[in-house]
Amino acid sequence: xxxxxxxxxxxxxxxxxxxxxxxxxxxxxxxxxxxxxxxxxxxxxxxxxxxxxxxxxxxxxxxxxxxxxxxxxxxxxxxxxxxxxxxxxxxxxxxxxxxxxxxxxxxxxxxxxxxxxxxxxxxxxxxxxxxxxxxxxxxxxxxxxxxxxxxxxxxxxxxxxxxxxxxxxxxxxxxxxxxxxxxxxxxxxxxxxxxxxxxxxxxxxxxxxxxxxxxxxxxxxxxxxxxxxxxxxxxxxxxxxxxxxxxxxxxxxxxxxxxxxxxxxxxxxxxxxxxxxxxxxxxxxxxxxxxxxxxxxxxxxxxxxxxxxxxxxxxxxxxxxxxxxxxxxxxxxxxxxxxxxxxxxxxxxxxxxxxxxxxxxxxxxxxxxxxxxxxxxxxxxxxxxxxxxxxxxxx
Amino acid sequence: xxxxxxxxxxxxxxxxxxxxxxxxxxxxxxxxxxxxxxxxxxxxxxxxxxxxxxxxxxxxxxxxxxxxxxxxxxxxxxxxxxxxxxxxxxxxxxxxxxxxxxxxxxxxxxxxxxxxxxxxxxxxxxxxxxxxxxxxxxxxxxxxxxxxxxxxxxxxxxxxxxxxxxxxxxxxxxxxxxx
Numbered sequence: 001x002x003x004x005x006x007x008x009x010x011x012x013x014x015x016x017x018x019x020x021x022x023x024x025x026x027x028x029x030x031x032x033x034x035x036x037x038x039x040x041x042x043x044x045x046x047x048x049x050x051x052x053x054x055x056x057x058x059x060x061x062x063x064x065x066x067x068x069x070x071x072x073x074x075x076x077x078x079x080x081x082x083x084x085x086x087x088x089x090x091x092x093x094x095x096x097x098x099x100x101x102x103x104x105x106x107x108x109x110x111x112x113x114x115x116x117x118x119x120x121x122x123x124x125x126x127x128x129x130x131x132x133x134x135x136x137x138x139x140x141x142x143x144x145x146x147x148x149x150x151x152x153x154x155x156x157x158x159x160x161x162x163x164x165x166x167x168x169x170x171x172x173x174x175x176x177x178x179x180x181x182x183x184x185x186x187x188x189x190x191x192x193x194x195x196x197x198x199x200x201x202x203x204x205x206x207x208x209x210x211x212x213x214x215x216x217x218x219x220x221x222x223x224x225x226x227x228x229x230x231x232x233x234x235x236x237x238x239x240x241x242x243x244x245x246x247x248x249x250x251x252x253x254x255x256x257x258x259x260x261x262x263x264x265x266x267x268x269x270x271x272x273x274x275x276x277x278x279x280x281x282x283x284x285x286x287x288x289x290x291x292x293x294x295x296x297x298x299x300x301x302x303x304x305x306x307x308x309x310x311x312x313x314x315x316x317x318x319x320x321x322x323x324x325x326x327x328x329x330x331x332x333x334x335x336x337x338x339x340x341x342x343x344x345x346x347x348x349x350x351x352x353x354x355x356x357x358x359x360x361x362x363x364x365x366x367x368x369x370x371x372x373x374x375x376x377x378x379x380x381x382x383x384x385x386x387x388x389x390x391x392x393x394x395x
Numbered sequence: 396x397x398x399x400x401x402x403x404x405x406x407x408x409x410x411x412x413x414x415x416x417x418x419x420x421x422x423x424x425x426x427x428x429x430x431x432x433x434x435x436x437x438x439x440x441x442x443x444x445x446x447x448x449x450x451x452x453x454x455x456x457x458x459x460x461x462x463x464x465x466x467x468x469x470x471x472x473x474x475x476x477x478x479x480x481x482x483x484x485x486x487x488x489x490x491x492x493x494x495x496x497x498x499x500x501x502x503x504x505x506x507x508x509x510x511x512x513x514x515x516x517x518x519x520x521x522x523x524x525x526x527x528x529x530x531x532x533x534x535x536x537x538x539x540x541x542x543x544x545x546x547x548x549x550x551x552x553x554x555x556x557x558x559x560x561x562x563x564x565x566x567x568x569x570x571x572x573x574x
Binding site for chain 1: 422
């Protein structure tokens with residue numbers, strides 16, 4: 001049976017044009033862009049082409065502002081640690097939000113070992129940061145503000161432009177983790193007024209293990225990796241040319257397909273949310289109903305745990321993801337779901353369903369049918385559900 | 396990730412449900428991890444004649460509950476009391492390390508159910524519902540000490556965090572050790 005993939009967030013399928021671009025590099029001479037001979041020049045041409053494509057996708061003023069990395073995690077580590085090191089003389093205070101990805105939160109936790117201080121602003125019940133809270137959190141010794149664009153668990157999009165204006169006025173560096181949104185919705189680094197912006201190819205039909213960091217010209221930060229002079233001295237190590245060629249092709253495709261993808265995904269999202277509300281009682285749809293990415297639905301299914309749902313859906317060849325603590329291996333309820341007011345138990349039963357152009361309404365209908373049955377089975381063995389049902393019956 | 400035995404018990408869990416007039420009931424839950432389990436037993440001539448479970452938890456928690464009920468059914472109370480968490484995990488041909496705490500829940504619920512039965516026989520009042528404390532790290536060594544859930548290094552009771560000094564992985568500082 002063909003797998004219905006509702007876990008695009010883990011990795012998008014690699015688009016045919018992206019595959020072609022990568023195969024072309026694999027079949028060609030594997031030159032090193034740093035070499036001073038013609039094989040090096042060929043490789044450099046691949047690198048430059050991809051850099052131009054990515055710069056266009058995020059509307060960077062100059063392609064030199066794009067640095068290729070091994071993906072979202074490296075980009076984020078580079079941005080946050082790079083600024084923390086470079087600006088340590090000015091201060092050691094960093095502002096972030098309560099619902100950032102672990103790549104940001106754990107990087108900040110690590111920096112606490114070297115006496116950096118962190119102020120984390122809250123979000124409302126729909127997962128939105130209030131820009132005024134960011135303004136209030138910025139101090140004399142604040143060196144960096146790091147707020148994500150779209151959240152990876154609930155999809156909510158932050159008011160980055162408003163925050164960007166505040167942060168720039170206060171002359172603080174602004175990093176935006178846009179891994180979930182770049183290539184999915186229009187992202188314009190100049191309009192958003194960010195200094196640093198992280199993204200990953202596998203969120204827009206490119207390969208995993210490659211991504212990039214937009215570094216606005218003049219932004220001071222130290223490199224995360226020391227070594228050679230690659231990437232304009234900003235990222236040492238011989239470039240992942242095959243992956244970068246894929247990233248470039250994925251960026252071209254995203255520019256071309258953006259409008260059609262957004263329209264398709266919105267249609268699927270609407271169909272899925274309506275179906276969930278109709279077929280499964282006692283659920284919460286998480287995140288902002290409008291200000292969110294079109295390719296993600298987060299649903300908290302009360303009284304059951306998400307990993308069991310994922311395993312049972314897998315039996316029926318439906319791929320989904322959960323934010324339950326058990327599945328995450330972190331043994332802690334999702335900080336994002338707790339931040340928007342879900343309790344521990346409801347956070348446990350949360351699925352994150354992500355999709356793309358290849359998923360049609362028939363796939364959603366089949367998923368809803370299977371999911372409704374899985375939920376019935378798991379609720380039947382849930383002591384929480386039985387208790388609630390007894391209480392309801394007793395009135 | 397899971398062994399075939401775990402998958403089998405997850406897909407076809409044995410002894411799911413509730414029973415009328417149980418002789419002993421054990422309920423345990425951990426609101427942080429989110430697992431909760433209820434075990435009911437029927438006892439005849441000091442033997443566990445029947446057993447049922449309900450579980451709110453992940454695939455491992457459900458498989459542990461199911462395996463535990465199979466292991467215990469027909470056993471004498473004395474035999475059942477000897478069943479430890481590691482026995483259930485072994486019968487399941489192992490659990491991923493970060494799932495071992497799920498197996499604790501199963502054996503705990505069983506022991507509470509047996510104690511409930513014995514207390515009822517002795518005419519003792521029903522104790523308060525047991526809720527395990529919240530922990531940010533591992534206590535599966537059963538020696539009361541705290542261990543890093545990633546590298547197994549012993550953590551100081553106070554001042555652990557923000558990361559484990561041995562492996563650098565994040566560990567929580569604030570916690571209450573289960574009673």
